[in-house]
Amino acid sequence: MISDTLIKQLCRDKVCGVLATILSTDGLGPAQKGDSLLWVDGKRLAGTVGGGENEQKVLQVCAEFREKQQVLEIKSSLSGLLSSCGGTLEVRFEQLDFSDPEGVEVLKKQGIERTGSRLLLFGAGHVVQEVSWLADRNGFFCLVIDPRQDLMISAHFPVGTTLACCSVDNWLQKERVREEDYIIIAGPDHATDLAVLELAAGTVAHYIGVMGSSRKIASFTKILKKKSLYSHLTGRLFAPIGIDIPSRKPPEVAVSIVAELISVRAKSPSG
Numbered sequence: 001m002i003s004d005t006l007i008k009q010l011c012r013d014k015v016c017g018v019l020a021t022i023l024s025t026d027g028l029g030p031a032q033k034g035d036s037l038l039w040v041d042g043k044r045l046a047g048t049v050g051g052g053e054n055e056q057k058v059l060q061v062c063a064e065f066r067e068k069q070q071v072l073e074i075k076s077s078l079s080g081l082l083s084s085c086g087g088t089l090e091v092r093f094e095q096l097d098f099s100d101p102e103g104v105e106v107l108k109k110q111g112i113e114r115t116g117s118r119l120l121l122f123g124a125g126h127v128v129q130e131v132s133w134l135a136d137r138n139g140f141f142c143l144v145i146d147p148r149q150d151l152m153i154s155a156h157f158p159v160g161t162t163l164a165c166c167s168v169d170n171w172l173q174k175e176r177v178r179e180e181d182y183i184i185i186a187g188p189d190h191a192t193d194l195a196v197l198e199l200a201a202g203t204v205a206h207y208i209g210v211m212g213s214s215r216k217i218a219s220f221t222k223i224l225k226k227k228s229l230y231s232h233l234t235g236r237l238f239a240p241i242g243i244d245i246p247s248r249k250p251p252e253v254a255v256s257i258v259a260e261l262i263s264v265r266a267k268s269p270s271g
Helices: 004-013 052-064 080-085 101-110 126-137 168-174 190-201 214-226 250-267
Strands: 016-025 036-040 043-047 069-075 088-097 117-122 140-145 162-164 182-185 207-210
Touching: 004 101, 004 162, 016 052, 036 052, 052 069, 052 088, 088 101, 117 126, 117 250, 126 140, 126 250, 168 190, 182 190, 182 250, 190 207, 190 214, 207 250
Parallel strands: 117 140, 117 182, 140 162, 182 207
Antiparallel strands: 016 036, 016 088, 036 043, 069 088
16 A cells, blocks of 8 residues: 555655546456556656556556646557457546645545555665666665655655655664565764664565675674574575676666566566
8 A cells, every 4th residue: 555654755745646447348458447546756666557559558648637627538559369358448548746735635534555566675875876776767666764854854865755764773663664665774984884784684584685795794604603603694695785786876876786686586476
């Protein structure tokens, strides 16, 4: 589901979006009556209307939609056996203004699920900011957790990013890390990163990446082994994080990190 935190952020940013809801189908495609998606800031933020060609057409309508509300017929150009991948949809398109309480209520009632792999970013520094933009464009939705209020500025992150200004242990007391989640640890100092890594070892996250030098990672490994935590990270720990490229510039480091995320995701059973 779309969290109240995300809805509050959309309201705070005063963005507009389009909600597309299926009213009826001919039964040829995977979409069902009631399926919906939310389009915000040039991309699908949540939900689905079955994927494939019809969903791409729906997204195109969303991008060009200027009416308050309109019902349109969306029809796949596929024919024969391939028509089962598309079919014909009757879709209602609605403009949502997140500065208007009425628009917010429409979204809450719809109850659509957020799409994409969840990326938990523990730290909000320059590299994490670059990672968030690139990860967002590649199908990850980001949650940034950092107690440093001066770094938690919504304009520094893509629309739809959830910002939690609190310590990691406080966040973990309220939230559950899922098996399909990805974690990046990039805090302000070694002590913080080690503490977060020890907490992450106790989660079921699919991927745990740690920023830092080989020397830093070697010292972490030694400590984790002494505490009998290292075995909990087998097959999940990527440290130092990112594919190996000789660069220290934040945008380029972000490319190496997101490339690794995409590679790991592509190899996972859930894709």
